[in-house]
Amino acid sequence: MALYVQKFGGTSVATVERIKHVASKVAASRAQGHKVVVVVSAMSGETDRLIGLAREASAQPEPREMDVLLSTGEQVTIALLAMVLEQMGVPARSYTGGQVRIVTDEAHGKARIQSIDRERIDADLEAGRIVIVAGFQGVTEDGDITTLGRGGSDTTGVALAAALKADECQIFTDVDGVYTTDPRVEPRARRMTRITFEEMLEMASLGSKVLQIRAVEFAGKYRVPLRVLSTFQDGPGTLISLDEEDEMEQPLISGIAFNRDEAQVTVKGVPDQPGIASSVLSPVGQANIEVDMIVQNVGSDGTTDLTFTVHRNDYERTLDVLRAAAERVGAGAVLGAVDIVKISVVGVGMRSHAGIAGRMFETLAHEGINIRMISTSEIKISVVVEDKYLELAVRALHAAFGLDIETAI
């Protein structure tokens, strides 16, 4: 008998009909003898409806009141799911974040969980009940309602799993697992049976929008095994866990991730002296623009070029900020491009294997694809290429690293 935390997102509970389907899945786990804690999001569309009301009410809604408003979305879902389960004869109890004392800091709209009181949940589980907890919300020490930020229901699931020392935190979504790359780009993409937290982080941050990054970080930190499954289709999904597991075969490369939402900017002729990178980049951070890849090459004749990528929505604003900064530090022109895409190969296996980068660059060269930027981490190599090459590059790399479905069988 295991203890599972099962999280269902907005699409999975979009209608009462779907909530009934979720109830049947949850009830099936209980029928197998497992204890189940369920975390649910707001019915899809509901959060947007509430945000619409808030916008009508105020140009800049008070964050405290925004949380009071938005937290009702999940509260509706927990009540409906509990009703459906009770109607099926399965004992269940619903709780808001505040009721199970998911205590957070006071950062309304993006609060962080500090503690969870497991007493009430334990008592219900002992009594044979399914416990249903509203995702995405908590409460401050003072009893003010907080939210964890949009999509934060995954984090609630992982935090509950950690607090309860659950055997698995199962995240039910509309995909049946994590794939070696986006199947819409490469139909031969394979569902992975397992993946490590680190790999998942790299995959997630690069655009495989299956899981919230924070939830994966959290799960890794507290060593909570995460499983991504489909709500609508039976199957084992993908298990995300520590890489120390014996049985885990470690392929060289786990997957090919990509991100079409970035833009590239370059500041030319930056005086090559200590602190210069920060004097160029600080104004960007101060403008609340998030920077992804940063590349600085070895300089020549006392200057260097600084290149980085930002979200495409921030492109124009970034150029403005940088032009001012460049003038201040006596740098040269600021250039940029939006017709680019970032492609990454990800895998813990590359740690102990040389030659991954070589094979990657070779594969791209063989297809005549010019690399505009390179950046590497311990388990990832990312390149920026012209966006028209996206599909070609992903498919070529997918095959080159033996990820195609044929080679897997």
Next chain:
Amino acid sequence: MALYVQKFGGTSVATVERIKHVASKVAASRAQGHKVVVVVSAMSGETDRLIGLAREASAQPEPREMDVLLSTGEQVTIALLAMVLEQMGVPARSYTGGQVRIVTDEAHGKARIQSIDRERIDADLEAGRIVIVAGFQGVTEDGDITTLGRGGSDTTGVALAAALKADECQIFTDVDGVYTTDPRVEPRARRMTRITFEEMLEMASLGSKVLQIRAVEFAGKYRVPLRVLSTFQDGPGTLISLDEEDEMEQPLISGIAFNRDEAQVTVKGVPDQPGIASSVLSPVGQANIEVDMIVQNVGSDGTTDLTFTVHRNDYERTLDVLRAAAERVGAGAVLGAVDIVKISVVGVGMRSHAGIAGRMFETLAHEGINIRMISTSEIKISVVVEDKYLELAVRALHAAFGLDIETAI
């Protein structure tokens, strides 16, 4: 500087536009130097939407979960109102019933308030903030969400006013006060400046649906002055208070109430012996049918007739229950009529004045209206007449007791 509890119902907060109007009224009270605690209902339509979802989820929704669901309605309104006020530069804080510890018993769906923790409210008022509390909801000692039953926001307002020893509990509705009778029936009906709790109870229970009966009882018990005002139209409204007030002129009759929703049933030839009324009526109560007027006349030849009124929706069910009961006790036929209406004259003044009943019956006789049933209390005389006489009877009585607008000026 006074402390007011101001309650706004569902129609008053039906849209964000109307919530802005409510905010301006609340802010105006504060600008006059008053402390204000606001109680709001769910936006009109919202509770019905939630009930619809619950019905889809379960044929018999768990009462505990129903309360978790329904309480979100008011939570949305408090957040929106707080946002609007803050946007106007008026400091405000919203609270759910649980957050200000409106502790109730565990009767989900019809819970009764046991205590309120004023500490947090006092602190906010001291800090110059408007305090916004979700109506209709509370929390058990264990932290489970409860609701006071539909329309219970009035009760929340009165309970808060009592706990805070407020100067007035102001109930804002879509009418501008309590009238001597329904103006749609008698255009010469007058808005009353004042009315006693007892009179208001009789008026309310007889169909002047301005205020929740429970709220009026509660206000009377805790001597909280209640004022009924219009959200949409400025004016002093009607003050409902104790009748000991010196300045209160005491008219003989305060108003004419009526109820079109009743049906009359009679059990003929009931054996005239102790306990017989209860053996006929108990099965009705057990079937959860509420009985209003009950009349039993002095019997003859060892039997008597028992007549009473029930809600028209319960008429057929009542007949079924009574036929079975009549057979058991050896009574005669069970008869009934739905084409009836109850009309009452109400006034604390009648306590000390004989002849009110005489004038009432005389007035009706003069119009050729036959009385089918009479019942009296200390401050009310009710008659049942054929429903086609409703308008005629109300207008005749309204004039006969000097309530017409001309005589008032």
